[in-house]
């Protein structure tokens with residue numbers, strides 16, 4: 001049977017549709033604003049807001065359009081976005097993909113109001129099942145996002161040798177030094 005998460009029975013997990021883009025971006029933005037500010041590193045809430053929205057709020061529509069296009073164009077083979085729905089409302093999403101020759105979980109977010117109820121577990125399991133089980137699965141996570149790191153460790157991910165590095169995309173886009181680490185779920189050994 002394995003470890004059973006605290007399932008909410010009404011949760012369904014399916015491929016995202018382009019109409020889900022706005023909610024996906026809202027869930028991600030809300031998570032970034034609550035988790036990424038860190039005064040000891042000089043990362044403020046205003047910095048994160050600027051990263052999300054741009055100086056004049058101009059980025060948000062572009063980001064939603066980006067996600068809409070991405071979901072429309074995903075072939076389900078090289079990349080895919082799965083959403084968790086609770087009573088038809090999107091409450092979380094995960095984006096497994098093949099990138100630079102590696103299997104990577106690009107994003108995993110659950111709405112704050114429904115965290116800790118097994119939805120993240122179901123999304124992670126769906127992403128892992130989508131991959132080739134005989135190859136490693138990688139992801140990046142903010143180095144001080146302790147709850148997410150603990151969550152991934154619970155499901156067998158381990159920190160890689162990469163150590164802490166500054167996310168180059170966030171640095172380029174907003175000048176923020178956001179420290180990240182890499183984690184890996186090692187491939188199942190072939191019998």
Ligand SMILES: CC(C)(COP(=O)(O)OP(=O)(O)OC[C@H]1O[C@@H](n2cnc3c(N)ncnc32)[C@H](O)[C@@H]1OP(=O)(O)O)[C@@H](O)C(=O)NCCC(=O)NCCS
Pocket residue numbers: 005031035107108109110111114115116117118119120121122140141142145147148150151
């Ligand atoms: C990490 C995350 C996806 C887990 O989803 P979830 O639905 O809360 O996870 P589950 O209910 O299946 O598992 C709960 C476990 O997740 C961990 N967890 C991480 N962040 C949590 C949060 N804010 N609230 C509750 N649990 C959290 C805990 O270890 C928790 O274990 P516990 O119930 O023994 O305390 C979700 O909490 C989230 O979206 N966090 C913010 C965004 C984020 O950090 N994403 C990862 C970026 S790489």
